[in-house]
Structures are given as C-alpha cells and as structure tokens.
Amino acid sequence: MPADAPDARIPERYSRQIRFAPIGPEGQRSLARSRVLVLGCGALGCAIAEQLARAGVGTLRLVDRDFVEVSNLQRQSLFSEDDAARSLPKSVAAASRLRAIVRDVRIDEHIVDVDASTISGLIAGCDLAMDGTDNFRTRHLLNEACARARVPWVYGACVGAYGCSLAILPGDGPCLRCIQDELPAAGDSPTCDTAGIIPPIVQVVAGWQVAEALKILVGASAQVRRDLWTTDLWSGSFQRLDMARWRDPRCAVCGTTPTYPLLSAPVDRSTVLCGRDAIQLRRGAMPDLVAITNRLATRVEAANEYLVRWSDGPLRATCFKDGRVIVQGTADPAVARTMCDRWLG
The missing domain is CATH 3.30.310.10 (TATA-Binding Protein)
Incomplete structure (x- = not known):
C-alpha cells in the first residue's frame, strides 16, 4: 500500500481527513473509539455535534432540556421547520439528523435538565465534554463535574457577533472557576434572546472548539491551545489571552482541597x-x-x-x-x- 493511501479498514468518507498528518489512520481509529458529551443542542451544540459526527467520532451523547421552536432555525443548523412544527425535543431532532448524515455514528440522546443530580451520570464513560450551553451556572456545573471525573472539556460561548473558547484539561492549567470565581447574577450576561446573534459566529466558535477536541481525542493534548481566544466578527477584532498564570491553588474546584460547591448544592425546584x-x-x-x-x-x-x-x-x-x-x-x-x-x- 502506498504511504499516502487511506487505510482500507477506514471508510472512504474519512480518506481526506486521514491524509492530514496530525490525524492519520491511527488518529481516525482513535476518533472512532471516542465518546463525547455534547451538553446543549442549541446553536453551538448543533454545530459541534455535526462537525464531530462528520469527523468520525464514534459515540455522541446529546443532552438538552428544550424543544425546537421556529426562532431557533436561524442559527441551529440541525433543525427543520418540520421539527419546530412537531415541537420535537432538540436532542431527539438533532440525533435524527445526525444519523441521516452519518449512519454509523452511535448517538445517546437525553431530554433532561442538567443539574447536580444528573451531570455526573451524563459525563460517565465519556472521553471529552463539549460546552454547547447558554448559561454560566450550567458551565460551572460542567466544570466541577469534569474536574472531579478528570474529563477534559472545551468551553465556548457566542452572542451577537462575539465569541470565545477555551480548552480546559483537569490538572493541567486553570479551570473555569479559577478564571471566573463568582457566577454572574441571572440576567447580567447578554443572551441570544436579549442581544441577538448572527449565524457566522456560531460556526467560528464551534470550529475552534472542535479543533481543540480533535487534538485531545487523537492524543495530541500537548498541542492544545491553552489560551482564551475571543473575537468579534462584526468589527473583525481577534484576541488571545494566556491563561496559564490564572490557575489558583485555592480554587474550590481544582485547588488542593476542592469542595465542588455547585455539585454539593441542593437542586432548585x-x-x-x-x-x-x-x-x-x-x-x-x-x-x-x-x-x-x-x-x-x-x-x-x-x-x-x-x-x-x-x-x-x-x-x-x-x-x-x-x-x-x-x-x-x-x-x-x-x-x-x-x-x-x-x-x-
């Protein structure tokens, strides 16, 4: 077999990806063995899940508490007008579309709210978690659960034309709590419902998140970017912030004596x-x-x-x-x- 020929045991659909040297045949096999949690099936979650499925990730666990509405269709790329008319749960509609795109992908969909009683079970057995959520409380809950389970995760957020992302590797660098010691009060942060959003920023942020995810899943964690990147597509600005110095040994989540405050808090009714x-x-x-x-x-x-x-x-x-x-x-x-x-x- 020529050195640059695709591995015959790998489906032809991935032939162009395995020609990318940092992945190659062995990396593609690693992706096929991987299990990834996608938390949230809104705009980011849809884009993340589709890119991971098309890249050949073997198992996706999709989690969302909500159903498809017409106002979602402008930016949530896995949904159709029929999904909205039928009020299908987002995780169910997303799973159906992904199976049509990649029939061999294994999808485990959950229609559930993420709280302290459910998050650990959702992470169990996964190699990586992807942030597709729309609020900081859920992100911090994910941060705590991943820190405790030693599961890497990739933070991402977007609103308006602004987006940001950061890969978080437990035990290697800061966690989200190190960077944001206190949760923003409810309503303090802009959301898609209050500030709007344009579709291109969704794909940009998801692309950055998935690029870091692929590095982690193929065993190239040393190449994972350890900085927080931010961009505003409307103005064309872009910035990278080195996060290495932000690690806090007194952090309640990843410090020397973690308490995991959100995981131990009572669940709100x-x-x-x-x-x-x-x-x-x-x-x-x-x-x-x-x-x-x-x-x-x-x-x-x-x-x-x-x-x-x-x-x-x-x-x-x-x-x-x-x-x-x-x-x-x-x-x-x-x-x-x-x-x-x-x-x-």
Whole structure:
C-alpha cells in the first residue's frame, strides 16, 4: 500500500481527513473509539455535534432540556421547520439528523435538565465534554463535574457577533472557576434572546472548539491551545489571552482541597430561564402525557411521546415526560406554579 493511501479498514468518507498528518489512520481509529458529551443542542451544540459526527467520532451523547421552536432555525443548523412544527425535543431532532448524515455514528440522546443530580451520570464513560450551553451556572456545573471525573472539556460561548473558547484539561492549567470565581447574577450576561446573534459566529466558535477536541481525542493534548481566544466578527477584532498564570491553588474546584460547591448544592425546584420570560418547574412525579392530552383537549397546541404543550391566556406551558414543566410568558415562579396546579393538579 502506498504511504499516502487511506487505510482500507477506514471508510472512504474519512480518506481526506486521514491524509492530514496530525490525524492519520491511527488518529481516525482513535476518533472512532471516542465518546463525547455534547451538553446543549442549541446553536453551538448543533454545530459541534455535526462537525464531530462528520469527523468520525464514534459515540455522541446529546443532552438538552428544550424543544425546537421556529426562532431557533436561524442559527441551529440541525433543525427543520418540520421539527419546530412537531415541537420535537432538540436532542431527539438533532440525533435524527445526525444519523441521516452519518449512519454509523452511535448517538445517546437525553431530554433532561442538567443539574447536580444528573451531570455526573451524563459525563460517565465519556472521553471529552463539549460546552454547547447558554448559561454560566450550567458551565460551572460542567466544570466541577469534569474536574472531579478528570474529563477534559472545551468551553465556548457566542452572542451577537462575539465569541470565545477555551480548552480546559483537569490538572493541567486553570479551570473555569479559577478564571471566573463568582457566577454572574441571572440576567447580567447578554443572551441570544436579549442581544441577538448572527449565524457566522456560531460556526467560528464551534470550529475552534472542535479543533481543540480533535487534538485531545487523537492524543495530541500537548498541542492544545491553552489560551482564551475571543473575537468579534462584526468589527473583525481577534484576541488571545494566556491563561496559564490564572490557575489558583485555592480554587474550590481544582485547588488542593476542592469542595465542588455547585455539585454539593441542593437542586432548585424552579429556575428562571433568562431572556426567555419563562420559568422551569420540577414537579417530581412522572406524568401520564396521554391522560394530560385528553384532559386538556382543545387547549393542546402540541403533543407527542416526549411532551404536551398547551396555553392559558398569555401563558404557554410545556410538560415533559421527566416531570419538568416550562411555563412561558412569566418570570414569576408563583404564577408558573399556579398555572401548573390549575391544569395538572
């Protein structure tokens, strides 16, 4: 076999990638053996998951708590108008599209909220975690779980035309808590819902994240960039910040005596979804979605095996089969609970 010929045991679809010397046949086999958690299936999560699947990562674990809406379609590249019309959960719709792109990829999709009770199980068995979330509390929870499990992860965020990314390797350099000692207060940071976003920044940030992910997965961690990079595509500015000196030996997550404050904190029963004028409630009991659909009758706007959505005046509620309810149209947990009690009992 010529030195530059693709390995016959590797599918032809990856032939151009294995010609890239830093990956090669052995790197491609490493990708096929890899398991990656993609936390969040919004704009970044979709772009990350698609790039990883096309690169030949063997197993993807997709996690998202929400469903597809029309307003997502401008930037969330794995979803269609049909997905939005059917109110499919994002992880389910993303998994379906990815299987159509790469039929051999193994996908483990989860419709679940990420909190201290679920994050460790979601990371278990994964070689790497990718940040596709939209809030700092979840990122810091991921940071703690990855630090405790010694799993590398790649941070990424974008809003407007601004984006940033940083690879975090537990035990080698700072963690997110070292860099950001305190969580921003809810509503302090801009979101896509409050500040908007343009599609190109999503692909740029996801590309940077996946490039670092590939280095980690093929065993080239020494080549991983250890700086925080930021860019504003609208102005054309770009900056790299060396993060090596930011490691804090007193850090509550990666320091000499870690306490993992978020992992040990009680789980909130209600959560304000910043920028969306919505509340998420955890009601505990597993609902009978068919019975709820029948009881609500003409109020039902969407129903499938994963959720039921209905309206009550200016409020709209979506009940998921794991017992969560998202109430849109209010930022007051009491109002959300009253609506749920009225219709769900």
